[in-house]
Amino acid sequence: MPALRLSEKPKPIDLLQIQSRIPKPEELVVLSKPLLDATIIIGKALMDCENKWAVGGDVAEVISGVNVQPNHITILSTKDGCEEVARKLVKYQVEPPHDVESELARDAIVDLKPHKVRIKSYSSRFDVEGSQLNVHGNLRIKVGEWDWGDPLDFDPDYVYVLGVKMPIVPLKMKSELYSGLGWTDRAIKIHEAVMRSRHMFG
């Protein structure tokens, strides 16, 4: 059947449309395939861990809808948890658990003044199918000349990563941590994600 003759009367239409602009790629939150695959492997391997653990770092934020760009996976746990994770992920292990202390690249800003931030933990490193995993047991933070803080502790939230129920460090705690360090840009990103996930009037 031949196509019908094309209309010769194209005309503007005037129909009210509610609409938003199309977001730019950098505004969209998507966890990269290698990190997604590695996260699932880790989640399945640690499913029956006896010690408390949770995904932290930027991956925890992305899978909660926060627009950051992770390049590795971080897990927070206890010292015993770090040992247990090392046993369960031994085939991916790059560096066995040991005490590590380091300085973060970004300073805290407290009372408008910069302060060095140091962390120490019982830590191990892994390579999970090409993605780096850092595990921190009893992570403590020290800002400037203040005392070391207590080891981070929390009740995890949960996200189903392609069906794998994954404990994650709560955004609320991360937001408070960022605010305390003066990293307001990171706290704002979390706030934006939380607002997108909530009922506006609730």
Added chain:
Amino acid sequence: MPTTITEPAADVVILGVGYMSGVIAAELSIASLNNNKNYKVVAITKGPYWDYVNDFSTTKYDEWGVGLGRKYDSPLPLQSTTIRNTPYQFALPVRRYTMPIQYHALGHGVGGAAQHYGGTMGRQGPWGYQMLLQTNTRYPGTIDTINPHNDLEDWPLQYYQYEPYYVQWENAHGLCGNYNGSIDNPGSDASGYPWMSQNYKLPPHPLTSAAQLFQSTVSSAPFNYHPFPHVNALASQPYVNSYGVPVNPCVYDGYCGGPCDYACETGAKANAAYRTIPAAMKSGNFTLVVNSFIFRLDTDPTSGLVTAARYYDPQGNVHIQPGTVFFNGMWGYNMIRIMLLSGVGAPYVWNSDPTLVSGTVGRGLTNGYSPFKGTNVSGTLSNIGGNAYPAGNAGGGSVDIYDLMDDNFDHTGLGFIGGSQIGVGGYPGGGPGNITFAGGVSSASMGPQFKPSQKDKYLQTKTIVSATPFAPDLPTKDNYVDLDPHYADIYGDPLARLTYDWTQNMYIGATYLANKVKDIFTKMGASNVTVSSTVSPGAAHNDWWGHHLRGGCRIGTAPASSVWDKWNQCWSPTVKTPFNIFGAGEITNTSGDTVPSGTHVAGPQSYRAAEGIKQYLGLMTPGLVP
């Protein structure tokens, strides 16, 4: 003065941006990257891009604008359809989204109809893919009696062949449930292939009191059925899908009431805009063209291949989008209409002698929704708890059985085939309209009765259970879609014309099934269990059609009776080389049972088509899958 603009050529051109198109966009954009190709994917839709925060968070509670003004819906002044019951009638156009004719509004914009649907899902079982074969084998010689002018055709693949694609589609969209058909996941057929090779990736929503009562009732004697939590696409928990896209959970456990008009303010309701399109956009290989009305496909006069899509922008300019391969993901009759307008495929030509019909595009139209005039059974449960949480429709919290569906019981002498999915226990309430006092106050409940009536409304002492079961609508040679010779769209092109009436299989099955449900409600302890007047086949010509149109652009095994082959690739009598247009949607479902969501059944076809397109473009080696 409108002008004509030729766009840069794309490798893949997608028509419409709904559920199925989103899969093609994501799969082809990402496959292009993974193969170090720089293939460009372009998708064109007549509606806008919706951002759920900006567009829905504050404006979805505009009941007048949403429910009556239909501000999220496909504008009927732009285009509509006409409908008649028989080929001998004059078809009239749909001018309003209201009863009769078209109660449920059509989708618009990125995400399509799934921006404001109920999110209800459920796989189609193996029988649905081989209805003709199974019926002729078990009940030989009956199909022509059951379905006069029968045009039933089986799918090109069987259930077990679609099953892996079901998994892909469910993982991408984050469906909730706990297996399908039975919690112990038995074999789906004699071969023992499981109903589901993987469970749904999100748990079901919490069950209501009525659902729990239904579950315990039907799973025990004398029924011994196999209840399972209702499957739906409203994320029950925070989720990350197979493309790495994070998904917010539903904050209401199923707040999608009303006539499917309420868009989701957190993106928890699965649709392409918040599941697959973000992955495509993130790839950098994907371009989204919105507010642009596709009106024609150009074809090469020698090869017959599609060469470009033409569309109007809002200013009336004509754009020509050349491409290598095309995917038709337009909704329902629009998928058929663009092919008829463009001379792609063989148009269906009806004849009063059913042996003389010809063509395929528009053929085999069926309806996946319950007829307006159906057989209803209802009853009243007392003091089972629960409250009228203002949600519903999606069935979140309800329980289903498939035992009265497909050929799961003996149909000998019953006069119909198939059956119905029976579900009970969706949240009572009706969406935002149920929040208002205005909807619940009558003269009888004013004064001293006001507080008790409100208390009973929200903390119910009585719960109504109700069902309108029906057997599947079967394709006949008298139900079809063509171009209307009298009515045109805003640009002057003819509207799609639906020639459609409900088939007798639905009504005969409804009477049988309603009495089965009556037995269940009675056993549940309901009082006043009543079956409404049964509707005889042909006694009531419905001037209404549902929003789950199926089969008018169907896949199949034979070019003479179907539009798409097993790769959802168009066969054409005029194209000698492999045709460069693919398509998928509920309208391509060849046949099936009354699972509520033909969308879920269409889903696997989108992944199948994606593989077909990858093979066509050399992104995937042909022959790896049958």
